[in-house]
Amino acid sequence: MNACEVPSELSNSPGLPKSPEGDPVFPEPWAAEAFAMTVHLHQKGVFSWGEWAQALSAELHKPGRADDGSDYFDAWVAALSGILVARGIADPGDILALQQSWQRAAEATPHGRPIELANDPLGVQVVAQSGE
Amino acid sequence: MPSHHHDHDHHDHDHDNRYSDMQARVKALETLLTEKGLIDPAALDAIVETYETKVGPRNGAHVVAKAWTDPDFAAWLRKDATAAIASLGYTGRQGEHMRAVFNTADTHNVVVCTLCSCYPWSVLGLPPVWYKAPAYRSRAVIDPRGVLEEFGVTLAQDMKIRVWDSTAELRYLVIPERPAGTEGMTAEELAVLVTRDSMIGTGLAKTPEASS
Numbered sequence: 001m002n003a004c005e006v007p008s009e010l011s012n013s014p015g016l017p018k019s020p021e022g023d024p025v026f027p028e029p030w031a032a033e034a035f036a037m038t039v040h041l042h043q044k045g046v047f048s049w050g051e052w053a054q055a056l057s058a059e060l061h062k063p064g065r066a067d068d069g070s071d072y073f074d075a076w077v078a079a080l081s082g083i084l085v086a087r088g089i090a091d092p093g094d095i096l097a098l099q100q101s102w103q104r105a106a107e108a109t110p111h112g113r114p115i116e117l118a119n120d121p122l123g124v125q126v127v128a129q130s131g132e
Numbered sequence: 133m134p135s136h137h138h139d140h141d142h143h144d145h146d147h148d149n150r151y152s153d154m155q156a157r158v159k160a161l162e163t164l165l166t167e168k169g170l171i172d173p174a175a176l177d178a179i180v181e182t183y184e185t186k187v188g189p190r191n192g193a194h195v196v197a198k199a200w201t202d203p204d205f206a207a208w209l210r211k212d213a214t215a216a217i218a219s220l221g222y223t224g225r226q227g228e229h230m231r232a233v234f235n236t237a238d239t240h241n242v243v244v245c246t247l248c249s250c251y252p253w254s255v256l257g258l259p260p261v262w263y264k265a266p267a268y269r270s271r272a273v274i275d276p277r278g279v280l281e282e283f284g285v286t287l288a289q290d291m292k293i294r295v296w297d298s299t300a301e302l303r304y305l306v307i308p309e310r311p312a313g314t315e316g317m318t319a320e321e322l323a324v325l326v327t328r329d330s331m332i333g334t335g336l337a338k339t340p341e342a343s344s
Binding site for chain 1: 149150151152153154155156157158159160161162163164165168170171172175176177179180269297299
């Protein structure tokens with residue numbers, strides 16, 4: 001993988017915090033993972049650059065966002081979730097169930113072991129979308 | 133009273149690992165998308181890899197450079213790294229304690245972990261992908277010299293190697309030795325020589341020639 005393959009338009013997302021060299025700056029590792037996922041989905045053609053920018057911009061302009069941009073990647077993740085839900089790729093209930101399952105799994109994992117979803121003591125609680 | 137016996141106190145000891153809502157949300161999206169075949173975790177690692185050495189706070193480099201140029205600060209860092217680092221304005225969101233381990237002419241320090249949340253990213257920036265691999269952790273403990281050689285670090289046979297295992301409560305920062313030929317350089321110039329790997333112990337600080 002070559003650094004040049006990362007699409008520059010994603011690096012140019014509105015308001016993305018950047019280093020003096022122009023590289024994105026991530027406040028925490030999960031933000032980099034969310035960024036990488038978005039880059040990857042865009043590379044695979046799941047959404048276009050324009051669609052992504054619009055989704056992100058809508059989240060960034062919601063009332064209640066921090067003035068200093070400290071919740072930029074919270075908005076990023078909300079935009080990514082939103083675009084996946086809008087496409088019918090993900091269900092909001094499933095996302096939340098999996099999120100809680102990961103949190104239980106993390107707490108149940110002893111230090112030094114990899115955190116895996118299978119460590120959730122309640123098991124993975126993904127609710128299949130039931131038909132009407 | 134409802135019979136609800138959930139006791140939160142035990143978290144302090146046994147349960148080191150905790151995911152914030154955002155951390156867990158990102159993992160949830162990753163799981164869903166992987167199950168649907170829309171993303172490949174290896175491809176994500178490759179994308180993160182392109183950024184990890186370039187980004188992140190790199191606050192640790194400033195801590196190291198200050199320790200090299202300010203003996204009082206170095207002494208403070210040795211005694212109470214958490215407070216010394218916080219004095220520069222760098223604090224972890226989880227309030228973890230830091231300990232600085234100093235490389236010397238006869239001892240080299242290496243930090244292992246993390247498979248989870250024990251990486252001091254507030255000081256070191258993003259963890260490298262290899263650092264999260266279970267293989268690194270176990271091999272670094274069994275054969276640190278071999279692992280270091282793979283990173284291109286060959287130490288003298290009589291050099292002692294100490295391996296430190298981070299926990300959720302205590303994280304380590306390696307203070308590499310100040311390279312030769314850097315007399316008269318400012319802390320700002322020195323910080324450029326301090327690589328992330330040198331602060332984990334899988335590298336040494338760069339020499340001025342190597343960085344130019």
